[in-house]
Each structure stands twice: as structure tokens, then as C-alpha cells.
Amino acid sequence: MRFLTHSWITLAIVLCASSATYAGTDARTRDLLRQIDDLWRGDSSHGIMRMEVKTAHYARQMTMEAWSKGTEQTLVRILSPVKEKGTATLKSGTNIYSYLPKTDRTIRLTSGMMGGSWMGSHFTNDDLVRESRREDEYDAAISFEGRRGEQDVIEFTLVPKSDAAVVWGKVVLTIRSTDHIPLSEIYYDEDMALARSFSFSAVKNMANGPRPTVMQVTPADHSEEYTRVIYEQLELNVPINDELFSLTRLKQR
């Protein structure tokens, strides 16, 4: 899941809080969350995924290839549609660069653009950068454990630490008790109103074990809209040259 962490967003976020030390969190919770982290852990990743976006105004589908190394470096390159083929997003530390093949130029996104949509999806540019810092930002506790619907689940509630620069009021993460596969992750805003929810499905063996291969995010204020990310290929702990994440390489397709 290292992969998710780096390239993707929020899912990653908590799940992959990798080396997170859930301070202010009891030992069992910490062990469980770490176990989840370990399940997805990889020092580097390479994968191909499809993204489907549906909004009130458009529906679009894209495929992309992504590479990541550590928590700081991610590169995503668009494979289709043709119009955007070759467009690349490079995350290096807290900076995001965008390579635009149409103009053959690379631009760095300014702070003003961070709240903007990433490639027309329900993810913001900020979601891409944020995850790596996330691990230090929450206190976690198990808020429910037992049968819910068809299956046994464990539910964690993560509350941002008082000094964390987090826009959410809380995050509720639910995992399957049996194999600790994440099921959903729900974000509440500062007024504790539902903001957006992630659901995970289609558990398959990919890379080194079972993991959900479909992640869908739905914004609370537009329940008919969604962005769905479907992992088609994933390799973890593959050797990747640091040079891949350089600005000079960004230009070369």
C-alpha cells in the first residue's frame, strides 16, 4: 500500500501512515494500525490504474502509470485519453510539478492551486502532497468492534491533534476483523458534518497479498458524483532510480 500512500491520496493517508507513531493511542490500536500499514508497506511501487470520474457536468475515464519511492517522491503519467497523454504530475517533497506535453513546459503549482481539482477528479492537488505529513496529525482509538451487517469489523476514529494543520474534524476508518482489509474511510469536516467518504472493494491478490483494488470517493454534498480508482497492476518494492523523479526526466517521455 506504499503505493497508494505515495501516489494516492487519502486512502493512503491513514492506512499507510507507514512509520506513524500513533502517539496518544493505546497499544492494541497502534498494533492494528501498524499491521495495516505493514500489509501495504513497500519502499517503492510501480503500478497502472484507471480513474473514472463522474460529476454533474462530465464523466471521464483516464488510465495512468505511477511510480513512487519513499513518501516524498511520486510520479504519475497519463496514458489515455489521447488529449492528455503524456501529462505528468511529479510530487517531490511538498512541491507539485506538472508537465504539459501540449506546451512542452513544466510548471510548479503554487499554493493557490493546491485546493484545485487534480485532473478533474474529486481529489485536490493538496491530497497528493498531504498524505506524507498525515501520520503525525491524528490520535486514533477503536470506536466500534463487532458485527456490522454481514461481517465483523473494527472501526477506528481518528481525531486530529490540536496542533495539526488538518481541515477535517475527524476520520472514521473501518476495517474487516478477519483480515484487516480496509472497507471504508469517512471524513467529517470541522463542524462534524460528513464531508466525503471512501469505500474500498474488489479485494484481489495483487503485489504481495490481498488488497482492495477499487477505491471510490464520494463527496458528501454531491452524492451522485464520484471518483473511482481501479488498480490494474501493482508491484511493490521494485528498484526505481531516484532520477525518475527529477524535473529533467519529467520532460522526457
Place this chain on the structure above:
Amino acid sequence: MRLMTLAARNVVRNWRRSIVTTGAMAFAAAIMILFASLMAGLLRDSERNAVTMNLGDLQIHASGYRDDPDLYKRIDDAQQLVARLQQQGFHASQRLYGFGLAAAGTTSAGVQLRGVDIDNENSVTQMHRHLVAGEWLTETDPHGVIIGRKLARSLGVRTGDEIIFVGQASDGSMANDLYRVRGILKSIGEEVDRAGLFMTLDAFRQLMVLPDGAHEIAVLRANPDSDLDLALHTVTALAPGYETLDWRQLSPVVARILEMADVQTIVMVIITYIAVATIVLNAMLMSVFERIQEFGVMKAVGVTPWQIFGLVYLETLWQTATAATGGSVIGYAIAVYYQTHGIDLSNIASSASFGGIALDPLWRAYITADSIVIPVLFLFLIAGLAVIYPALKAALIRPVSAIHHR
């Protein structure tokens, strides 16, 4: 009538004092006429700038667009609507807006993108003449864009330099293209100066994948002196289902400042005239004290207190009338000079603006009836108030003690 002749003679008798008093009043009146004309000029230019630089007299939007400018809230039949407005004798032009990032070299800035209907925009606004450098948009150069002056500075670009725009097109795809700075606008208003990036309507439609519709239609009355409310009514009827607002509603801050400006002129006139009033009061009081014996004799031979009161008033009236005539002529002459030549403020303030509306650095006076009548009227009023005390003093004199007064 005899009283008037007597008053005139009295004024001429102490001609030195009369000249000083009259001169002070005339000077104040002249200055106030100039001030009122300059204020009227400022107001008229501000109003005209607000309207012809950017706003237009009226604007049409899809309802809700102004509260939440969204690429998808469009006037779908904009083309037909513009044609209908033009048939009714209005000037009208479609505009499209979008947001995104403009980058040049290593710097970048958030921009408000505007698609300009270059065939019609020139009939509504004067933006095309308002360039610091370069040329206005043209259909033959779809990648030539016009940018605001502050944006040009923050991006560090000049005409001929390249700019990359990145944003989100209406189909969710990444809108991006390379443009060349074709022209840089003079100060139009805070928003445009800081973030304006203008391109042709067609270039905008292609970039943002918006084949039809418009976010805004700016409308200008063919005759600027026709009734704005009537025009608002007509246009609202022509554009049912959309929101039509006049420039006062679109830019309430400016409208309010303009409304307040008349009051400001009057306050300024009163403050200046209070100084004049003390001069009048002082001069007339002195003239009364000098003539106490004279008034005593007049009363003794049967002149009534009202006649004396009237005499002092008439003396003041003569002087004020002279001052008003002289002051008006001088003030008018100076105002005419500044109406034609203006005061060049470009050295002091190159981009003054208020309420988001840019001001012309050449400040011209504008002579209206009010700018002459108000200073003159207030001069009479203030002089009349100032002379109450000296006149009463003279009227209420006791003849016997007055004759012995020394």
C-alpha cells in the same frame, strides 16, 4: 430704493475695507466653484470609467452566477440575446470567464481568464484603447492575449513574452496552452489589473471546451443620457429568466461614493465659508461701531430700527453681489481651463482607484449648473447669517447715548 442708494454709498465710502471684504468673498466663491467643478469632474469620470472601462451600463448573468461564478452557469442563448439587444438599439457583448494558473518562466499566478467578443466589445467598453503596451486582441492571432498591468508585473512579462495557462476545462480535462502577451492593459480596476487574462472568445471556447453560451452579457445604452432605469426595465424584459442588473447594483460601493459626493461638496463649501463669515462679521461689526454716532443721528431724525437693519443688510448684499459676480467669473474661467486641460496626476499616482474602479490620471473639471449655483447660493446664505449680529447691533442703538458715543 433710497435705502439701496444709501447702502451703496456707504460701501463706496470705506472702499478699502469693502475691497478686502468683497475680495475675500470673491476668492472663496471662485475657489469653491473650482472645487465643485473638480468634484463633478471626478464623479463623472469615475462613473464613466466604471461603465465604459469594464462594467457597461447593464449586465446579464445566469441567475446565481454572481454569487458563485461557475463555468457551467451560462446564458445558453447568449448569441441570440445579443442580437435581440442590438435590434433594440443597445450595444451588447458576450463574455466568458474561467479561472486557472498562468505561468511564465518560474513564476506563476492565479488568473481570471476572460473570453472577449472582439467584434462587439469595442462598442460597449473602451478597454481596447486602454493599453500601456502592445495591441488589442485580434481574430488573426488566437494565441495573443492581453493581461492586467499588475499581473504583468508579478509574472515579470512584457509584450511578446510567453505565458502558459493551466486550468480545468468544462469536460474535466486539463486546459492548457501556450500564449503570447500581445498587450498590457492600463489600470481598469483592481480585479482585472491583478488577475485579468483576456483572449478572444473563440480561443477561450477552444481552451475551456465551451462551444456555446456566455457567462455575462455587458450592455451599453446607445444614448448615455437616456434613462438608466428604463433601459434596465427593457433589457430585463428582453432577457427573461436571467439576472439583469445596472452598474449601480453591480458596483454598489462606487454608486454610493458618487451619491455621497454632492453632500461632500456642500460640507466643504460650508467649512470654507465659515472662514468667510468671520471676515464679513468682523468687517460689518467694525463698520457699525465706526458709525454709531451716525446711526444715532439717523434714528434721532426718525429712521426706524428696521430701516437701519435693512441698511446694514443691503450694504452686505451689495458687497456679496459684487463678490459673487466677480468670484463666479473668475471661478468659471479657472474651471473652464481645468475642464479643457485637466490636472495631470500621473506623476503622483499612476494607478489610483477606488471601489475597484480605476481613475484616469488626468483629473478634469466638469462645470455643471450646481457647481456654480451652490457656491454662490451658500455665499449669500453665509453672509446673511454673519451680518445678523452687526445689523441688530445697529438697529437697536439708543439715539441719545449713541450721539454722545465717542
